[in-house]
Structure formats: C-alpha cells, structure tokens
Amino acid sequence: MLTPRGDFVAHPHATDDPHQVGPVDHVFLGLKANSYAAAGPMIAPLLHEATSIIAAQNGIPWWYFHGLKGPYEGYRIESVDPAGAVTTALPLDRAVGCVVYAATEIEAPGVVRHLEGTRFSIGEPSGESTERCRSFSQAAVAGGLKCPVERDLRRDIWIKLMGNIAFNPISALARATMAGICRHDGTRELVRAMMAETVEVARRVGCDPGISIERRLRGAEKAGEHKTSTLQDLEKGKPLELDVLLAAVVELADLTGAEIPTLRAIHAVSDLLAENLVRAV
Structure with a gap:
C-alpha cells in the first residue's frame, strides 16, 4: 500500500475457500455491486445467526427501501436487484450500509495507491444504533480508520x-x-x-x-x-x-x-x- 500516511506491506490471511474461515460476526464486502447476485455461495459459509453483511459500495444499494417508512417502503429496485437475486444472496435483515470516502488506484498487481480519505461511514437501513454497527465501528477505528455510525446513512x-x-x-x-x-x-x-x-x-x-x-x-x-x-x-x-x-x-x-x-x-x-x-x- 502506497499512502501519504506511510507506505506499508500487508500479509493478510487469504483463501479462496470460505469454508476454511467459517462463520464470522461481520462480512465486509469489497466487491463491485454487479458481483453481488453471484456471491451467495461465497458468503453462505461465513454466516451464523447474527452475522452482518457490510457492503462498501457506490451508488444505490439493494437494501435502500428496506425499513424506510413511506410510500416506497419495501420497493425492490430492479436495476440494482434484478428478480431479487441480490436479496437472495445477501438477505436484507443482515444488511448494514457503508459509504466509502477513500480515493485509491490499483497501481500494479497487489499494489494499491491511497490518494486520500480514511472514512467508512456505516448505518442500519432502519436508522437504529445497533450493537453490530458499534462493534464493527470499534474494530475499524482500532485499525486506524474513521467509521462513524450514521443515523441517516x-x-x-x-x-x-x-x-x-x-x-x-x-x-x-x-x-x-x-x-x-x-x-x-x-x-x-x-x-x-x-x-x-x-x-x-x-x-x-x-x-x-x-x-x-x-x-x-x-x-x-x-x-x-x-x-x-x-x-x-x-x-x-x-x-x-x-x-x-x-x-x-x-x-x-x-x-x-x-x-x-x-x-x-x-x-x-x-x-x-x-x-x-x-x-x-
């Protein structure tokens, strides 16, 4: 990672078999949104009864009208969630929103240049302040990031x-x-x-x-x-x-x-x- 905060090399534990990881408290998705519908088999082995799925994506998320009171409550956006395929892969009750304020570029294979921003705002579709949001925020902050829990994400x-x-x-x-x-x-x-x-x-x-x-x-x-x-x-x-x-x-x-x-x-x-x-x- 090349960054104004100081270059560093990370050696994360990585696998292409989620069964080797097993159930976790939080799944943080860095996929492009157009990959979500096919992500079900990769995500399923990581879930226990209370696992949250935190999707760091641009644009309108598949959960946008979930829990939103008003005339469009529950509306499924077809262009985002075609035929409900994303909701099937990423259940709505597990969804936690995430808005990324970081500018990066892939400079070479395995080399990311960080230009600016360390903020990852998160929030529940319902607007509630939940323990799962607080626990993820605390872990992100401990890792040197900004991670406010927003009431209106x-x-x-x-x-x-x-x-x-x-x-x-x-x-x-x-x-x-x-x-x-x-x-x-x-x-x-x-x-x-x-x-x-x-x-x-x-x-x-x-x-x-x-x-x-x-x-x-x-x-x-x-x-x-x-x-x-x-x-x-x-x-x-x-x-x-x-x-x-x-x-x-x-x-x-x-x-x-x-x-x-x-x-x-x-x-x-x-x-x-x-x-x-x-x-x-």
Missing part, C-alpha cells in the same frame, strides 16, 4: 452519489480525470446539471442531501488527477459498475415522475459503452 449515499453519478460515466466516456472534467467548462456544466437532477430524485424519495452543488463540485475537484473506479475498470477491460450509479436513479425517476433529461442521455451512451465492452471480452 441514506443522506451520505446521495451526497456520495452526486459525484459518482456524474464523474464516473463522464470519466469513462471522455477518458478524463476528475480534475480534467472540472477544468473543462462544458463538462463542468454537465456535472452541475447531473447533480441537480440527482438531488431532485433524492428529494422525491424522501431524502435531502443538504449540500450545495458547488460545494460538492469543489470537494470532487480536490481529488485532483484521480481516475474514477469506472475509468480504471474501462482501461482494464472489466465490467462497468453503472447500474447502481445511473440505471438505479433513472428507475427511481420513473417511479417518482422526476424529469432527468441529462441523466437519461448520459445513461444511454454509457450503457452502450458498457454493452460494447462486454461484447469485446
């Missing part, structure tokens, strides 16, 4: 998504870093429009991110010449994690009647890019 989800929904697809389409997108007048305005439409969808499902677009834009700009995870995946020929970023918000706009012409346009061209990438593999 959905707000964090939308704040993070305001950046991801714009910068990730644009970076892949334009092959540009976050700073490069911000420097270009046209793409900077495009980001503003996409953020504004995203905030409107968030409000229609009952969440106000409570942060100005300019402040969110400045925060993203501080990442500098950072390649988004979507651009990194594109360059490596990997599947693009766009369903939870873009398709989910388009689906929620359809559900709530929000007008999102800019998001729909970027979703169309980035979805075509993702399809062409799959065909080329």
Whole structure:
C-alpha cells in the first residue's frame, strides 16, 4: 500500500475457500455491486445467526427501501436487484450500509495507491444504533480508520452519489480525470446539471442531501488527477459498475415522475459503452 500516511506491506490471511474461515460476526464486502447476485455461495459459509453483511459500495444499494417508512417502503429496485437475486444472496435483515470516502488506484498487481480519505461511514437501513454497527465501528477505528455510525446513512449515499453519478460515466466516456472534467467548462456544466437532477430524485424519495452543488463540485475537484473506479475498470477491460450509479436513479425517476433529461442521455451512451465492452471480452 502506497499512502501519504506511510507506505506499508500487508500479509493478510487469504483463501479462496470460505469454508476454511467459517462463520464470522461481520462480512465486509469489497466487491463491485454487479458481483453481488453471484456471491451467495461465497458468503453462505461465513454466516451464523447474527452475522452482518457490510457492503462498501457506490451508488444505490439493494437494501435502500428496506425499513424506510413511506410510500416506497419495501420497493425492490430492479436495476440494482434484478428478480431479487441480490436479496437472495445477501438477505436484507443482515444488511448494514457503508459509504466509502477513500480515493485509491490499483497501481500494479497487489499494489494499491491511497490518494486520500480514511472514512467508512456505516448505518442500519432502519436508522437504529445497533450493537453490530458499534462493534464493527470499534474494530475499524482500532485499525486506524474513521467509521462513524450514521443515523441517516441514506443522506451520505446521495451526497456520495452526486459525484459518482456524474464523474464516473463522464470519466469513462471522455477518458478524463476528475480534475480534467472540472477544468473543462462544458463538462463542468454537465456535472452541475447531473447533480441537480440527482438531488431532485433524492428529494422525491424522501431524502435531502443538504449540500450545495458547488460545494460538492469543489470537494470532487480536490481529488485532483484521480481516475474514477469506472475509468480504471474501462482501461482494464472489466465490467462497468453503472447500474447502481445511473440505471438505479433513472428507475427511481420513473417511479417518482422526476424529469432527468441529462441523466437519461448520459445513461444511454454509457450503457452502450458498457454493452460494447462486454461484447469485446
């Protein structure tokens, strides 16, 4: 790991057979969201009756409407949880949300460059403060990370998504870093429009991110010449994690009647890019 906090080498215990590990208190998922549906056989041997599944992902999680009071309580987002496959693999009652505020790049096989951020916010879908959240938070803090337990993690989800929904697809389409997108007048305005439409969808499902677009834009700009995870995946020929970023918000706009012409346009061209990438593999 190459990091401003000091480079180090880690030798974690690793196995490709979860049966060698057995049941644990917490399963921390670092998978891309498009791998969740197939993760059931890998996860099942790790579960006991109270094991939590903490998914560190971008975008809208499969559990988003679980335990959320209101008109959409229990709604399953098809683009995130197709035919309920993710819920089958990752049961809703085990889900603990996690929003990652760390920028990293894979510099070489086994070598990760950490650019900034050590915060991993977690929270229950219900908003409760639970022992499983507190115990995981304590372990993360003991390891040198920030891990606040949030009462309203959905707000964090939308704040993070305001950046991801714009910068990730644009970076892949334009092959540009976050700073490069911000420097270009046209793409900077495009980001503003996409953020504004995203905030409107968030409000229609009952969440106000409570942060100005300019402040969110400045925060993203501080990442500098950072390649988004979507651009990194594109360059490596990997599947693009766009369903939870873009398709989910388009689906929620359809559900709530929000007008999102800019998001729909970027979703169309980035979805075509993702399809062409799959065909080329």
